[in-house]
Amino acid sequence: MTDTTTTYKERMPDALADRCREALREGESVRIAAATDLTEDLRFEDRWLVVTDQRLLRFDSNGAGTGNGDASIELSDAKSAAVEELVGSGRINVVIGNEDVEIIRYTPSQRAKFARIARGIDQLIKEDPVDMQGEVDKTRCDRCGRLLPEPNGICSACTNRLAMMQRIARYALPFKGKLALMVFLSLLFTLAELGPPYIMGRIIDDVLGVPAGGVPADGVAGDPFAFLYLLVVAYAVIRLVSFVLEIFKDRLSVWLGGRVIVSVREDLYENLSRLSMKFYNKRQVGSLISRVSNDTESMMWFLVDGVPYILTNLLLLVGILVLLFVTSWQLTLMVLIPIPLLVIGGGYFWVRLIRAFRTKYYRWGKLVGMAGEMLSSVRVVKTFVQEKREMRRFRSSNEGVFRGDYESEKEAAVFFSTVSMLTSSGLILVWYYGGSAVIDETFTTGALIMFIAYLWMLYEPLRWFGELNTWSSRAMSGAEKVFEIVDTPAETEDRDDPVEIKDMKGEVEFEGVGFAYEAGKPVLHDISLHVQPGEMIGLVGKSGSGKTTMTNLLCRFYDIDDGGLKIDGVPIRDIGLKDLRRQIGVVLQDSYFFSGSIAENIRYSSPDASLEQIMRAARTANAHDFICAKPDGYDTQIGENGKELSGGEKQRIAIARAIIHDPRILVLDEATSSVDTHTEKLIQEAIANLVKGRTTFAIAHRLSTLRRADRLVVLDAGKIVETGTHEELLDMKGHFYRMVETQRASTAVMAVGGGKADPNRGANGHTN
Amino acid sequence: MPDEPGVEAPDTFEFETGIENAPVEPYQASEIRVFRAPKNTVRMTVRDERSYIRVRPVNASPMAHSDRYVSLLDIKNEEVAFIKDLNDLDEDSRKVIEEELAHRYLRATIERVNSIQMEYGVTYWDVMTDRGKREFVIRGHENTHWASDSRLLLTDVDGNRFEVVDYTRLDAHSIQLIETNV
Numbered sequence: 043m044t045d046t047t048t049t050y051k052e053r054m055p056d057a058l059a060d061r062c063r064e065a066l067r068e069g070e071s072v073r074i075a076a077a078t079d080l081t082e083d084l085r086f087e088d089r090w091l092v093v094t095d096q097r098l099l100r101f102d103s104n105g106a107g108t109g110n111g112d113a114s115i116e117l118s119d120a121k122s123a124a125v126e127e128l129v130g131s132g133r134i135n136v137v138i139g140n141e142d143v144e145i146i147r148y149t150p151s152q153r154a155k156f157a158r159i160a161r162g163i164d165q166l167i168k169e170d171p172v173d174m175q176g177e178v179d180k181t182r183c184d185r186c187g188r189l190l191p192e193p194n195g196i197c198s199a200c201t202n203r204l205a206m207m208q209r210i211a212r213y214a215l216p217f218k219g220k221l222a223l224m225v226f227l228s229l230l231f232t233l234a235e236l237g238p239p240y241i242m243g244r245i246i247d248d249v250l251g252v253p254a255g256g257v258p259a260d261g262v263a264g265d266p267f268a269f270l271y272l273l274v275v276a277y278a279v280i281r282l283v284s285f286v287l288e289i290f291k292d293r294l295s296v297w298l299g300g301r302v303i304v305s306v307r308e309d310l311y312e313n314l315s316r317l318s319m320k321f322y323n324k325r326q327v328g329s330l331i332s333r334v335s336n337d338t339e340s341m342m343w344f345l346v347d348g349v350p351y352i353l354t355n356l357l358l359l360v361g362i363l364v365l366l367f368v369t370s371w372q373l374t375l376m377v378l379i380p381i382p383l384l385v386i387g388g389g390y391f392w393v394r395l396i397r398a399f400r401t402k403y404y405r406w407g408k409l410v411g412m413a414g415e416m417l418s419s420v421r422v423v424k425t426f427v428q429e430k431r432e433m434r435r436f437r438s439s440n441e442g443v444f445r446g447d448y449e450s451e452k453e454a455a456v457f458f459s460t461v462s463m464l465t466s467s468g469l470i471l472v473w474y475y476g477g478s479a480v481i482d483e484t485f486t487t488g489a490l491i492m493f494i495a496y497l498w499m500l501y502e503p504l505r506w507f508g509e510l511n512t513w514s515s516r517a518m519s520g521a522e523k524v525f526e527i528v529d530t531p532a533e534t535e536d537r538d539d540p541v542e543i544k545d546m547k548g549e550v551e552f553e554g555v556g557f558a559y560e561a562g563k564p565v566l567h568d569i570s571l572h573v574q575p576g577e578m579i580g581l582v583g584k585s586g587s588g589k590t591t592m593t594n595l596l597c598r599f600y601d602i603d604d605g606g607l608k609i610d611g612v613p614i615r616d617i618g619l620k621d622l623r624r625q626i627g628v629v630l631q632d633s634y635f636f637s638g639s640i641a642e643n644i645r646y647s648s649p650d651a652s653l654e655q656i657m658r659a660a661r662t663a664n665a666h667d668f669i670c671a672k673p674d675g676y677d678t679q680i681g682e683n684g685k686e687l688s689g690g691e692k693q694r695i696a697i698a699r700a701i702i703h704d705p706r707i708l709v710l711d712e713a714t715s716s717v718d719t720h721t722e723k724l725i726q727e728a729i730a731n732l733v734k735g736r737t738t739f740a741i742a743h744r745l746s747t748l749r750r751a752d753r754l755v756v757l758d759a760g761k762i763v764e765t766g767t768h769e770e771l772l773d774m775k776g777h778f779y780r781m782v783e784t785q786r787a788s789t790a791v792m793a794v795g796g797g798k799a800d801p802n803r804g805a806n807g808h809t810n
Numbered sequence: 811m812p813d814e815p816g817v818e819a820p821d822t823f824e825f826e827t828g829i830e831n832a833p834v835e836p837y838q839a840s841e842i843r844v845f846r847a848p849k850n851t852v853r854m855t856v857r858d859e860r861s862y863i864r865v866r867p868v869n870a871s872p873m874a875h876s877d878r879y880v881s882l883l884d885i886k887n888e889e890v891a892f893i894k895d896l897n898d899l900d901e902d903s904r905k906v907i908e909e910e911l912a913h914r915y916l917r918a919t920i921e922r923v924n925s926i927q928m929e930y931g932v933t934y935w936d937v938m939t940d941r942g943k944r945e946f947v948i949r950g951h952e953n954t955h956w957a958s959d960s961r962l963l964l965t966d967v968d969g970n971r972f973e974v975v976d977y978t979r980l981d982a983h984s985i986q987l988i989e990t991n992v
Contacts, residue, residue: 080916084941086941086944128913129912129916129971130915130917131916141849141850142850142851144850149968151970183847314984400928674862696826
């Protein structure tokens, strides 16, 4: 009896464990031991809840003080236990007599855990078999112990830049050859870049510095002109070579960076379309769009410009340092003096810079989001004449962006001036000590000039390393965001060996199904319903009673939490998603259309359908006539959301789309949208044609649709309260009867008001 | 129940359902009395004539007006009474409602910010609140809400709520952290 589903024990601190053992009676055994983070007087401290097979006990974390179970409750006194979700906290109550007694408080961070525990306690009280199954979400990182940004999420701190770079690099692997070529070209380019200062030094020392008629140190037979000529030609050749190399190198990097991003974007897009509805519920579309566009773009610039830049400059840095040391190690050390300062000072301003940039990007995102929101709800804005307010909101947001921009550029300016000031201090040292050495004749003029030229080349990239850091951090945070989506598992995934159901019969069985969109807030409780193939079920209930949720579970947009859901006797989780969705069709209240022609939209689910098949479907859906009447017929372009179509037309096209899809199970989320009586009749006919022979779940508001249903299922607060035919339910005089009465009453009011009470309904009687 | 101060058993109960239908117009503060009977259940009587055996006080606008606009809901979540101002109630009723609200809404007031760390769009906070020390994580800026120029409301990834009543009155370290990070 001590397997993990029937007990739940967290590791207690030693003192408490001792204390707890003392408190136990003879033969009493611990079933649940769990820590909460909130005391009964609502302070953030640990409390322990210990549930034995006889009692409920509560301890504080060191076992001292309130000690011996300050809330000691005999299980035999209690009737039941349940969680109560409050705002910002929750608690477990047990019912003793006719009273709720709070036994433990917890913060929302512990919600999922205590929901399970409360179930366990309830089962212990009722002496039911105890089952506390279910994963408790992981809220802290295994490696660093940091709180995770989301339960079971990826610890941001433990994914570093290097890992991110490696990850990106993996995308470049298919282009190994080109990558190697680019590295090679960069190497050559670096060598070529190192040449000119050296030649400059030689010209000064060996040509210009030689007294007239004197013999250069190791010249060409003592002819300074010939030697000069040789050096100048060498200089020109080197410049030419590095010019050509740079062109090829840059082309390659643009190609490679672009290719990598194409693959990343592809992965991102693919996963976006695979992700579960749960994921989309939590996120704004705008921020997701920004991931596809902005974040991948910032990654791309980094790959195209940043990475090659780092590569060549790192090579250059190494080359220069070697040459400097060879020329004069004493001077080189002097040059390096400012570098620690550079690191510390740069680091300090760097943090501020990053912060400013973050704010800036956040504000940018907000501005873009706001503009997007305005554009997509432009009708609402205009209807309520709120253009001015929207403009005001935009203006203040725009102002915020400016301030963010200004702040970040200000920080950037400070950063770069600091860096250049520190670097020039190294240069001053070199002029002084190098100059002295030349006067002492321990160092040549040419060597000094060469040294300084290299120094400039050394500092130049150092100055820009700061900028590079902005790029890279921007790109890396972009990458992070992009990969977050790429890595998010599609919550409803296929089993490894899904059961194939090629031809579904359409038998559906809900067995005690429970479901919550958010842990602790159940939307469906104990739903049991057996639907025969071809049966039409009307789902009835107030909004929020769980109708749509039931159909969502059927489409497996979400996975059920409790109980079982079977189609043709196979648990829904075992059916391949592709098989499942191919045979389930949904006609939504709000039908979405893609930009394209009417024909393309109708055949969306079966791209191979011929125009004749499309027309047949459209005829069945009573859509053919009005489509033909349009100037472009089936080729009429409809924009996003079908703006060119009227409500009734959209519904019928959606029905035609479902007919072509030819699902075995149909979900009909019926629109309440008001159409004239003639159109209503056409739609009803279309629906009748559509549901023929298919298992149908209709979320219906129209009585006419409800009449057609074989059975009505009345939901209230997530529970099935009544089932039966239309007539049976009316006879029952229960929930359904009352709903119908209310509806009738309000229709009567409408009728008395001559239909003017509701402008939509008013249109019914008067148009056509 | 008889030992509750000043409470006499109201004589009209509708026990057949245990639930009364909500009135068309919610009762006003002057008409009602609220008390506990039994200990953990809030009961409401209207002019000592009708009784609602289990009501739940909720704040209509818990963020902007946490001290006003309290609605009493019955167990079907229908409003039975609406209290504009808690002071309109008698002393005992007000106390019960205040206790219940304090119970229902848990928002810790931040008194000191020990550290704020921003990483990858997620902010890690380490704070001292009126309820003790706490660490929490806030994702994105959406869950950081400035209720005024100085009042800050935070909701962490789990749904824990925090408030900075007036950040300008915190210590210099906290002010600096908030200014640079929020």
